[in-house]
Amino acid sequence: MGRLQIAASDAHEGTRTYAPRLGGTWFLRSRGYIRYVLREFSAVPIAVWMLWFLVEIARLKDGPKGYHPHMSPAFVVFSIVCLAFALWHSYTFLSFSGLIMRIPIGDRFVPANFVRGGAYTLLLVVSVLIGWLLVWGGAR
Amino acid sequence: MRRAGPDRVNALLWATFAQCAVITALIVPAHILVQGVLAPLGIVPAFDHKYSTFAAAIGNPLVKIYLLVLFATVFYTFGHRVRYLLTDLVHGYKPLFGAVGYGLAVIGIAAAAYILFTTP
Amino acid sequence: MAVETIQLSITRYDPAVDQAPRQQTYEIPYQDDMVVLDALNWIKTHLDGSVNYRWSCRMGICGSCGMNVNGTPRLGCSVFLRDYLPGPVVVEPLPNFPVIRDLVIDMTSFMEKLASVKPWVISNDHAPALAAGEHRQTPAQVEQYRQFSMCINCMLCYAACPVIAIEPHFVGPAAIALARRYDLDSRDHAGEERLRTVTGSDAIWDCSFVGECSAVCPKGVDPAKAIQQTKFESTLGMLLPWGGFK
Numbered sequence: 001m002g003r004l005q006i007a008a009s010d011a012h013e014g015t016r017t018y019a020p021r022l023g024g025t026w027f028l029r030s031r032g033y034i035r036y037v038l039r040e041f042s043a044v045p046i047a048v049w050m051l052w053f054l055v056e057i058a059r060l061k062d063g064p065k066g067y068h069p070h071m072s073p074a075f076v077v078f079s080i081v082c083l084a085f086a087l088w089h090s091y092t093f094l095s096f097s098g099l100i101m102r103i104p105i106g107d108r109f110v111p112a113n114f115v116r117g118g119a120y121t122l123l124l125v126v127s128v129l130i131g132w133l134l135v136w137g138g139a140r
Numbered sequence: 141m142r143r144a145g146p147d148r149v150n151a152l153l154w155a156t157f158a159q160c161a162v163i164t165a166l167i168v169p170a171h172i173l174v175q176g177v178l179a180p181l182g183i184v185p186a187f188d189h190k191y192s193t194f195a196a197a198i199g200n201p202l203v204k205i206y207l208l209v210l211f212a213t214v215f216y217t218f219g220h221r222v223r224y225l226l227t228d229l230v231h232g233y234k235p236l237f238g239a240v241g242y243g244l245a246v247i248g249i250a251a252a253a254y255i256l257f258t259t260p
Numbered sequence: 261m262a263v264e265t266i267q268l269s270i271t272r273y274d275p276a277v278d279q280a281p282r283q284q285t286y287e288i289p290y291q292d293d294m295v296v297l298d299a300l301n302w303i304k305t306h307l308d309g310s311v312n313y314r315w316s317c318r319m320g321i322c323g324s325c326g327m328n329v330n331g332t333p334r335l336g337c338s339v340f341l342r343d344y345l346p347g348p349v350v351v352e353p354l355p356n357f358p359v360i361r362d363l364v365i366d367m368t369s370f371m372e373k374l375a376s377v378k379p380w381v382i383s384n385d386h387a388p389a390l391a392a393g394e395h396r397q398t399p400a401q402v403e404q405y406r407q408f409s410m411c412i413n414c415m416l417c418y419a420a421c422p423v424i425a426i427e428p429h430f431v432g433p434a435a436i437a438l439a440r441r442y443d444l445d446s447r448d449h450a451g452e453e454r455l456r457t458v459t460g461s462d463a464i465w466d467c468s469f470v471g472e473c474s475a476v477c478p479k480g481v482d483p484a485k486a487i488q489q490t491k492f493e494s495t496l497g498m499l500l501p502w503g504g505f506k
Contacts, residue, residue: 016275017358017366022425027229029331033422036470040225046168047218047248049176050211056188057207058255060198064191071180079176086172090165096469097162099485100492107400123166130170137187137197138179142376142431145459146498154465155495224468231426 039092042085049082094119153242157220160213167210195260204256211252219245266290266341267348268299270311273359281359284308285348290341296351297325297336300363312362320478323414327363328352333419333476354419370415373431377439377457382450395447408441408486410479417473417483429462433473433483436464440486459494467491 027033052070059067097119098112179186188194197203223241227234265287273281286303294302297315304311315325318337325336330350341349357365417433418424424432439458443451458464467487474484 017360018273018275018281019358020355020425022231022356022422024229026422026425030472032420032472032475033470036468036472037225037228040221040228040468043214043218043221046164046172047214049172050168050214051248053171053175053188054211054252054255056194057198057259060191060195060259067191067194069180069189069194076177076180079172079180083169083172083177086168089161090169093161093165096488100488102489102493107398108403123169126166127170127173130167131174134170134174134186135184138185138189138193140193140196142429142457142463143461144456145461145463146456146494147459147461147465148498150465151459151491151495151498154491155499158492228422228426228468234427 038085038088042089045082045085046089049079049086090123094123153220156216160216160220163209163213164217168214171210198256198259208253208256211256212249215245215248215252218248219243263290263345266299266345268296268303269348269350270300270303270363271352271359272311272362273353274310274361281353283350292342294341295337296327296329296334296339296341296349299341299349300336300351312364314364321412323412326354326414326416326419328354328419333416335414335416335478338478354415356419356421356424357415367415369428370413370418370432370434373435374413374438376431377435377442377454378450379435379438379442381442381445381448382453383447384449387449397446401446404446405441405444408437408444408481408483411438411441411481411483412479414478416476416478417481420472420476422470422472423466423468427462427466430466431458431463433467433487434481436467436490437481437483437486440490455490455494455497458490464491464494 027037056069095116098114098116101115103110103115174184175186175188178184179189187197198207219241221241222244223234223238226237226240230237267285267287269283269285271281272278272284286307288299288302288307291298297318300311300313300315313325313327313336315336316322317324320335320338323335326333327336328334328351329336329339330344333354336351341347351363353359353363353365357367357369360366411434413434415434421430421433423430436458439454442448443454464487467484469484469488471484474482477483
C-alpha cells in the first residue's frame with residue numbers, strides 16, 4: 001500500500017499520475033451508452049405529448065367554439081415520434097421486472113423470462129383495454 | 141466520508157419513480173397511439189375528438205382521477221429522469237438538478253390537478 | 261492472403277518525461293491464436309522493454325490485465341487479435357482511474373471501496389463451534405449468491421461506469437455486487453451492516469442503471485442486476501411494516 005501511495009502522490013518528481021477526464025460527449029462512445037441516454041431521454045417526449053393533452057383539456061373551458069382537436073399531419077408525425085419513445089420506455093422498463101423481482105417458488109425463483117413475459121402480456125392487455133375505452137368514448 | 145444508510149429520501153424518490161415508470165410504461169402507449177395517430181388519421185374515433193364526448197368524459201370524476209394518475213406518473217418519471225440525465229450530461233450540481241427535475245414534476249402535477257378539477 | 265503482421269497502438273506515459281499519455285505504434289508478427297496480452301509480451305520481449313502493464317494468470321481468473329481495447333474495457337488475456345483484424349488494435353489504460361505509467365493504473369480508490377463493504381463471511385455469536393463441523397449449504401442456497409461470487413476484482417465495471425467518472429466517490433458496481441453476494445450467503449450474518457453501507461451516501465442511489473458494468477464483466481456477474489435488486493429489496497424492507505430494514 002505504501003508504494004502505491006508514493007506512486008500516486010504529486011509530491012515526487014517523475015511519479016505524477018495522470019488524471020483522465022470523462023469529456024462532454026462520453027455518451028456517444030458506445031452503443032450501450034447511447035441506448036442508456038435514449039432510454040432516459042424517452043421521459044421527455046412522453047411528458048411533452050402529455051402537456052399537449054393537458055392543454056387540450058384546458059381548452060374545454062373555451063366552450064365548443066374554442067375547441068379544435070389536433071389533426072394535422074405534423075401532429076401525427078410528432079405523435080409517432082413520441083409513441084416510439086413511449087414504446088422504448090415500456091420495453092426497457094418492463095424488462096427490468098425480470099431483473100429486479102425475485103418471486104420465490106420453494107427454493108428457487110420464477111425464471112426472469114417468465115416475469116418479463118408476464119409484464120409484456122400485461123402491457124398488451126392494458127393497452128387493448130385503454131384503447132377500447134378511448135374509442136368507445138369517442139363513438140358514443 | 142461516507143454516510144451510513146439507509147438514505148430514506150433517495151429510497152422514497154426512487155421507489156416513487158419505479159412505480160410511476162411502470163404505470164407510465166403500461167398506460168401511455170395506448171393514449172398516444174389512439175389519440176395521437178389513429179384518431180387524427182380518421183381510423184378510429186377517440187373521445188377527445190368531439191367537444192361533446194370530450195367534455196362529457198372530463199366531467200366524470202373517475203376519468204379526472206384516472207387522468208391525474210396518468211399526468212402525475214408521467215411528470216414524476218420525467219422529473220426523476222431529468223435529474224439523473226442532467227447529472228450525467230452536465231456533471232456535478234446534483235442537488236440543483238434534483239431541485240430542477242422534481243420541481244418541474246411538482247409544477248406539472250399541480251397544473252394537471254388544477255386543470256382537471258376546475259374543468260366542469 | 262494470410263495475415264503476417266498486425267499493428268498495436270499502445271498508450272505510453274512516463275511521468276518523468278510526458279505531460280500527458282501518448283500513443284505509440286508497434287508492428288508484430290501475427291498468429292491466429294494471439295491475444296492482446298501475447299502481443300504485449302512479444303513487444304516487451306523483442307521490441308521495447310519499457311512498456312508497462314499488469315498481468316498474471318493469463319487465463320481470465322486473476323483480474324490483473326484489465327485494459328481498454330479499441331475503446332472497450334477488456335481483459336488483455338481474453339481478447340483475440342483476430343477479432344480486430346486488420347488492426348491497428350488500440351490498447352489504452354482502463355478509463356476512470358489515474359494512470360501511473362503506460363497501461364498501469366492507480367487502483368487505490370477501488371481497494372478502499374472494496375474494503376468498505378467487508379467482502380468476507382462475517383459470522384455471529386450463534387455460529388456453531390468449529391468442533392461441530394463445517395458450514396453446510398444446499399445447492400439452492402449456493403445458487404442464491406453464486407453468480408455474484410464470480411467477481412475477480414478486475415475493475416472493468418468501474419472503467420465502464422460513467423458514474424465513477426462523474427461522481428468519483430461512488431462505491432461502484434463490484435463493491436455493491438459483492439456486498440449482495442455476502443448478504444445472500446447463508447453463512448453470513450452481517451447483511452444489515454453491509455446494507456447500511458450500500459444504501460448510504462455514494463452508493464446505490466448514485467447508480468442510474470447505465471448497465472455497461474454488466475455488459476463488460478468478463479465473468480457474467482451482472483453487477484447492474486445486483487444494484488437494482490438491492491435498491492428494490494432495501495426499499496421494500498424500509499417501507500413495508502414487516503420488511504425488517506429500519
